[in-house]
């Protein structure tokens with residue numbers, strides 16, 4: 001399943017490094033995600049998973065290295081022009097652990113407003129699209145509610161719709177279900193699985209080993225700011241090459 | 257007591273005229289001062305150090321100078337001769353902008369950083385994030401203290417009597433100068449200020465409750 005090197009990858013990271021002051025958080029990370037692939041990113045707390053994800057859309061500015069998404073390349077040791085940043089971010093959608101909806105707007109406006117601002121769509125077009133996406137994530141009846149009146153699982157599905165409304169080429173998820181009860185998490189995982197089936201390129205930081213095993217087609221194990229190993233999820237789950245991976249997998253399986 | 261009542265009846269018209277001037281002065285002061293406060297609050301948080309420093313300096317100067325001194329400065333101190341009402345509203349607006357900018361800045365800072373990041377991740381520009389996410393929520397958070405401050409500014413318009421603006425305090429004083437009913441006239445003026453201030457603050461509290469109910 002790994003199509004490294006074939007065609008143009010949807011995401012390519014080359015020698016990405018990130019430090020906060022003296023604290024080196026990512027060291028020499030290179031990664032290539034093919035179009036339509038679903039990557040799961042796992043690893044112990046503090047490994048740098050969120051930081052790596054946030055480097056892909058430059059919420060975190062890497063100290064060095066380059067980032068390419070769908071043909072747009074950013075050399076991070078140069079000053080980044082606003083245009084480049086906009087081009088990159090228009091290709092990348094992100095879903096956060098804590099949903100981060102805009103609480104002062106209705107669900108519909110949450111999804112429509114970014115389309116108007118970023119893509120210049122008319123309000124009518126943006127709201128049509130928002131209604132369609134709400135239907136797709138099973139929340140057609142929530143359009144006029146405020147986010148606070150929706151459950152966590154519903155809020156996260158709204159956040160996914162909000163990101164999809166901008167027609168991203170890739171979607172990043174940072175532990176999208178860890179703030180949710182298992183039952184509500186399932187609603188979200190179902191939407192993500194559908195998205196994967198439709199061919200969306202996805203990078204998912206997750207503690208859901210079942211999702212990592214069953215939905216992702218490539219698993220990346222991170223530890224201490226680097227990639228420990230990567231490959232077919234089933235292979236890694238059944239025979240991890242590194243002692244560190246084995247230790248981590250045993251710990252999560254025990255916890256579940 | 258009977259003279260208090262008769263003073264009220266006799267001088268209701270000039271007192272109400274004075275109150276009307278006080279209210280006009282208040283609304284013009286707030287109309288210029290509050291947007292000024294918003295601009296200063298945004299500028300103080302600017303990524304440009306120069307803009308931030310200029311804004312912070314203006315705020316500190318505005319807050320550091322007593323309103324009375326500002327009034328005299330604008331009316332008497334500058335080479336330009338402005339009508340008293342205009343001078344008063346400019347001086348009061350400067351003070352309003354400086355003080356309200358601190359209140360508004362607190363509101364803007366209380367908007368969660370997570371939402372700002374969500375806007376950035378969606379590709380919204382800084383200006384759009386500011387306009388659509390930070391300012392509307394920041395102002396809502398700042399609203400109760402801001403309304404409280406507006407009530408204080410309404411009372412501060414009474415200082416404009418020193419530059420002969422014919423607002424409520426000046427009217428009361430000029431009537432009292434003729435009748436020597438100082439106690440009655442200032443009591444009536446004080447009651448009018450208090451009546452409006454207390455009503456506004458009751459309305460403010462109700463509105464606050466209603467906002468919280470929907471939050």
Ligand SMILES: Nc1ncnc2c1ncn2[C@@H]1O[C@H](COP(=O)(O)OP(=O)(O)OP(=O)(O)O)[C@@H](O)[C@H]1O
Nearest residue numbers: 020023025043044045046047048049050051052205
């Ligand atoms: N803004 C920041 N400033 C300083 N250090 C940071 C910052 N963000 C992250 N770090 C540090 O970087 C390291 C990696 O953090 P990161 O959040 O990427 O880990 P993670 O793998 O996502 O962990 P978790 O599973 O707990 O979410 C940690 O040591 C963290 O303390």
Ligand SMILES: [Mg+2]
Nearest residue numbers: 049050051174
């Ligand atoms: Mg994390």
